[in-house]
Amino acid sequence: MSGPGPGGGARAAGERGPGGGAGALLIVGDVVTDVVARHRTPLAHGTDTAAEIRTLPGGAGANAACWAVSTGCADVRLLGRVGADSAGWHEAQLRSAGVRPLLVVDYEAPTATVVSLVDASAERTFLTDSGAVLRLAAADWSAALLDGVGRLHISGYLFFAATSRQVVRAALESATARGVPVSVDPASAGFIAHLGADRFLAAADGVDVLLPNADEARLLTGVPDAEKAAAELSRRFPLVVVTLGPDGALVASDGAVTARVPPEPARAVDSTGAGDAFNGAFLAALLTGADPVTAAAAGCRAGALAVALPGGRPPVP
Numbered sequence: 001m002s003g004p005g006p007g008g009g010a011r012a013a014g015e016r017g018p019g020g021g022a023g024a025l026l027i028v029g030d031v032v033t034d035v036v037a038r039h040r041t042p043l044a045h046g047t048d049t050a051a052e053i054r055t056l057p058g059g060a061g062a063n064a065a066c067w068a069v070s071t072g073c074a075d076v077r078l079l080g081r082v083g084a085d086s087a088g089w090h091e092a093q094l095r096s097a098g099v100r101p102l103l104v105v106d107y108e109a110p111t112a113t114v115v116s117l118v119d120a121s122a123e124r125t126f127l128t129d130s131g132a133v134l135r136l137a138a139a140d141w142s143a144a145l146l147d148g149v150g151r152l153h154i155s156g157y158l159f160f161a162a163t164s165r166q167v168v169r170a171a172l173e174s175a176t177a178r179g180v181p182v183s184v185d186p187a188s189a190g191f192i193a194h195l196g197a198d199r200f201l202a203a204a205d206g207v208d209v210l211l212p213n214a215d216e217a218r219l220l221t222g223v224p225d226a227e228k229a230a231a232e233l234s235r236r237f238p239l240v241v242v243t244l245g246p247d248g249a250l251v252a253s254d255g256a257v258t259a260r261v262p263p264e265p266a267r268a269v270d271s272t273g274a275g276d277a278f279n280g281a282f283l284a285a286l287l288t289g290a291d292p293v294t295a296a297a298a299g300c301r302a303g304a305l306a307v308a309l310p311g312g313r314p315p316v317p
Helices: 060-070 087-096 156-160 162-178 189-195 197-203 214-221 226-233 274-287 292-307
Strands: 024-028 032-038 052-058 076-083 100-106 112-118 124-129 149-155 182-185 239-243 249-253 256-261
Touching: 024 060, 024 162, 024 274, 052 060, 052 087, 060 076, 060 087, 060 149, 060 156, 060 274, 060 292, 076 087, 087 100, 149 156, 149 162, 149 274, 156 162, 156 182, 156 189, 156 197, 162 182, 162 197, 182 274, 189 197, 189 214, 197 214, 214 226, 214 239, 226 239, 226 249, 226 256, 239 274, 239 292, 249 292, 256 292, 274 292
Parallel strands: 024 076, 024 149, 032 112, 076 100, 149 182
Antiparallel strands: 032 052, 112 124, 239 249, 249 256
16 A cells, blocks of 8 residues: 555556456545445434444445456456555455555545445435545546556546546546546436536546436436436437446437346345446456447346345455
8 A cells, every 4th residue: 555645556556467458447436434234124313223234345436346356357456545544454355355456545534434324125325424535636646557457437426526536637638648448437416416417527528438327317417317318428428328226227329328228136135336336347348348238237237246235345255
């Protein structure tokens, strides 16, 4: 791990990993400590509600990286910022999942923490303390991070603070200069509403693949129908894949939906990380040469696996 400062976290990225000719997947995103509370009865305001509570490693970027490895991507790298309080634990968790962590340690802010309240229907509500995540700075980026990289994926959480948006812009400019395709997961309808859809879309200018869920697609376009929203977004981004939860996914390009990918059957336990699983598997498939529809089907399979598990990551072998 690298401490904060210019180029922090970039030292190991110049090596070409085992990903071979397809190149590595580099994810720039969030590493989070998840506190997952599964409660079978409605929350009782002002008193106790029985729950099963676990502390797990999480974060949209980190989760996607782990799922990419578990679904066949041999070289996955993750750039993120974590607090010194739990940096060693998060590094060990990522390495055990097969991800190469490029973590910048923050000695002033703690690692981001999310309290995930999961109800009996497996739906989740998040309480988010962004901590060190949004302190990832332009000085933590280096174009050398793209050495040997075939695809760059950016977690949308980095769009929601001025400091981390500078990293997004620097990474996009570096990737464009090298011809590395870039994907973005918008990450949070709530945060998009606070930032403003126009500001988010402006910050995402130049992205090749947008991976919103249905709520995010609707919010970014102002179009209530998910299929029409996907088509509208594909006028701005070359490829748009909208996840529909238990209804599968939509693939859109050139202003039209080109495919509806069916869902995979699943017994939902916890929907935390299902979108991250989709993203990881989708990107891993693209790196191996799959077309977008085949890649989206791989994403749906991973999402079905994810909702059957507590937390947001695949089991570690």
